[in-house]
Amino acid sequence: MLQTEAEYIRILKSRLVGTLTDDELADILSDYSEHFRMGKANGRLEDELFRSLGSPEDVAREIRATHFVNKAESVKSCGNLLHAIGATLGLGLFNLVFVLVPFILLVVLLFVVFIFGILFTVFGPAAGIYAILQIIGIPAFAIWQSPLAGIFFSLGITTFGLLLVIGDYYLARFFYRVGIRYLKWNIGVIKGTERVA
Amino acid sequence: MNIQFKKGVLEICVLFVLAHKDCYGYELVAEISKRIDISEGTIYPLLRRLKDEGYVTTYLQESAEGPPRKYYRLTDTGRNVEHEQKEEWMRFVASVNALLEGTNDAAD
Numbered sequence: 001m002l003q004t005e006a007e008y009i010r011i012l013k014s015r016l017v018g019t020l021t022d023d024e025l026a027d028i029l030s031d032y033s034e035h036f037r038m039g040k041a042n043g044r045l046e047d048e049l050f051r052s053l054g055s056p057e058d059v060a061r062e063i064r065a066t067h068f069v070n071k072a073e074s075v076k077s078c079g080n081l082l083h084a085i086g087a088t089l090g091l092g093l094f095n096l097v098f099v100l101v102p103f104i105l106l107v108v109l110l111f112v113v114f115i116f117g118i119l120f121t122v123f124g125p126a127a128g129i130y131a132i133l134q135i136i137g138i139p140a141f142a143i144w145q146s147p148l149a150g151i152f153f154s155l156g157i158t159t160f161g162l163l164l165v166i167g168d169y170y171l172a173r174f175f176y177r178v179g180i181r182y183l184k185w186n187i188g189v190i191k192g193t194e195r196v197a
Numbered sequence: 198m199n200i201q202f203k204k205g206v207l208e209i210c211v212l213f214v215l216a217h218k219d220c221y222g223y224e225l226v227a228e229i230s231k232r233i234d235i236s237e238g239t240i241y242p243l244l245r246r247l248k249d250e251g252y253v254t255t256y257l258q259e260s261a262e263g264p265p266r267k268y269y270r271l272t273d274t275g276r277n278v279e280h281e282q283k284e285e286w287m288r289f290v291a292s293v294n295a296l297l298e299g300t301n302d303a304a305d
Contacts, residue, residue, distance in 0.1 A: 031222055031241045034266065038223035041262060054236025062242045070249065188208060188246070 003050035005036040015060030019067060028063065061090050065187050073180045081176065088183050095186060102182075106175055113168045120161025128154030207235060207243060209286060212271070212279040215253065221266040244269060252278055 009029055016025055032053070039049040053059075065087040072080035085103060089095050131150030133139050144150035210229050214220060220228065222244065226237045247253045252275035257265040271279060 028241070028245070031244075031267070032238075034221075035223050035226065035237075035241075037263060038221070038266075052230065052236075053238035056238065058236065059238045059242060062239060063245070066242060066246055066249075184246075188205065188243070 002047045005033070005046045005050070008032060008036070008050050008053065008056050011056040012060055015057060016063060019064055061087075062187060065091055065183075069180060069183045069187065072183075076176060081179070084180070084183055088186055091187065099183065099186060103179070106179075110168055110172050110175070113164055113171070117161050117164030117168055120157050121165060122161075124154050124156075124158030124161055126154075127157065207233075207240070208247070209282050211240065211243060211247065212252070212275065212282060215269055215271045216276065216279045216283075219268045219270045221258075221268050225269065247275070251275070 009032060012032060013025065013029060016028065020028070035053070036046065036049055040046065065084075068080070068084040068087040072084040085099060088099055127143075128151050130139065131144050131147040131154060134142055134144055134147045134150070207229070210233065211225065214225055214228050222241060225244075226240050229235070229240065230237050244253065248255065248269075251272055253269045254272055255267050255269055258268050259265045
């Protein structure tokens with residue numbers, strides 16, 4: 001079957017409409033129209049030009065991935081990041097290993113650090129309050145041999161817990177930035193698009 | 198050649214070509230696909246990314262035949278990046294070649 005310019009533009013448009021603004025879409029479509037026009041002016045056939053361009057679905061997937069990654073970069077949110085990752089995964093099976101696995105590992109790591117931070121932050125004051133009660137002589141059961149040491153211990157643990165939570169926050173922000181760069185690099189490098197001869 | 202390898206090199210190729218002269222899309226694609234076999238359609242998304250990064254700008258120029266064409270030009274940032282990547286590329290290729298020659302000598 002002969003593949004035409006109209007078909008190429010139609011597929012590209014149908015895959016991108018709703019994602020991009022009308023202006024962006026018109027701009028992209030005009031690039032490809034110009035390509036066909038120049039090619040035909042050079043004596044090439046629409047069918048041959050279509051084949052050299054490769055699949056319009058691949059082009060649309062790449063444009064979508066770039067769009068969502070840029071969006072996640074300018075407006076930082078979990079939803080945008082997931083969208084960007086999803087769109088990048090759509091570029092090929094290869095990305096499943098190189099994007100999804102590191103992402104899941106990082107999320108688990110950040111979550112575990114966060115939980116530990118919260119635990120220490122809660123446990124610290126509790127231990128301190130118990131030590132104070134022990135000094136006053138209220139509890140029947142003495143946990144602390146030296147209640148004073150208990151108070152210092154409590155301060156230490158609380159501070160450590162807070163540092164973990166704050167550190168986790170900055171770590172998450174750092175990984176978000178690095179993650180976006182990594183996604184961009186992925187779009188540029190990993191996607192396999194070779195012309196089918 | 199390995200498709201991932203080629204894709205990574207495509208960006209450098211675009212920068213190299215634009216360092217010599219401003220090009221319109223079709224011209225750039227023709228220039229590159231003359232030597233490297235690649236899906237020509239992916240060069241346009243690549244050009245958009247380079248524009249987003251501020252490496253290239255575009256301008257319209259009237260042509261004798263038909264409507265105006267969109268030309269791509271390297272920005273100052275793009276020129277610096279091109280310069281760095283070119284040097285990096287030269288070093289890389291020299292190292293790989295040296296390695297190949299070394300391996301050949303050992304095999305002989």
